[in-house]
Amino acid sequence: MRTVVACLLAAQFAASGAMACQPLEAKLWAETPRRVKSNFDGAQFVVAASVIDVKMMHEARPPHPDFKMTFERAKFRVDRMFKGTVKAGDTFVVDSGISSCGRGVNPDIMSVTGSGSKMARSQDYPKQWLIYHTSQPHFPDSQFQSPAFEIQDSPLSRPLEQASYDVEILEKLPGG
Numbered sequence: 001m002r003t004v005v006a007c008l009l010a011a012q013f014a015a016s017g018a019m020a021c022q023p024l025e026a027k028l029w030a031e032t033p034r035r036v037k038s039n040f041d042g043a044q045f046v047v048a049a050s051v052i053d054v055k056m057m058h059e060a061r062p063p064h065p066d067f068k069m070t071f072e073r074a075k076f077r078v079d080r081m082f083k084g085t086v087k088a089g090d091t092f093v094v095d096s097g098i099s100s101c102g103r104g105v106n107p108d109i110m111s112v113t114g115s116g117s118k119m120a121r122s123q124d125y126p127k128q129w130l131i132y133h134t135s136q137p138h139f140p141d142s143q144f145q146s147p148a149f150e151i152q153d154s155p156l157s158r159p160l161e162q163a164s165y166d167v168e169i170l171e172k173l174p175g176g
Contacts, residue, residue, distance in 0.1 A: 045084025072104035102150030126159035
């Protein structure tokens with residue numbers, strides 16, 4: 001029975017994520033003040049942050065206590081705040097790889113097979129990130145919920161070295 005439930009859950013996440021994970025339109029990556037301002041306006045907080053810990057987790061996620069998932073848990077320390085109530089030195093955690101869109105800070109770590117307990121080596125991933133932290137909507141009557149926020153291939157979470165244009169614009173916005 002557990003195998004059937006696991007297969008059904010995997011199919012549910014894959015089906016919903018497959019349609020949502022199509023390549024983003026070019027305008028969503030465009031180096032324009034409008035795109036940066038739109039991302040800024042839609043985020044709860046916008047930070048430049050350093051990865052201080054990355055590990056693979058293998059644990060159950062609500063609402064299915066018998067179904068264990070393997071995902072990446074990355075802990076960040078805020079280096080610079082552009083928007084929000086977080087401040088330099090604060091930490092936050094991002095679980096990625098729960099939906100089919102999430103990839104994590106280490107693109108190779110998500111392909112781990114077996115126990116899922118592999119640790120990322122320090123040279124395997126970018127250490128500094130620009131993150132527009134935006135929460136997914138919560139659907140009160142739904143059994144399936146998207147993760148609050150994941151690292152994805154998107155302009156909302158990128159290595160800082162790839163986000164110099166964004167930083168330049170963010171410095172000019174109120175609060176930057």
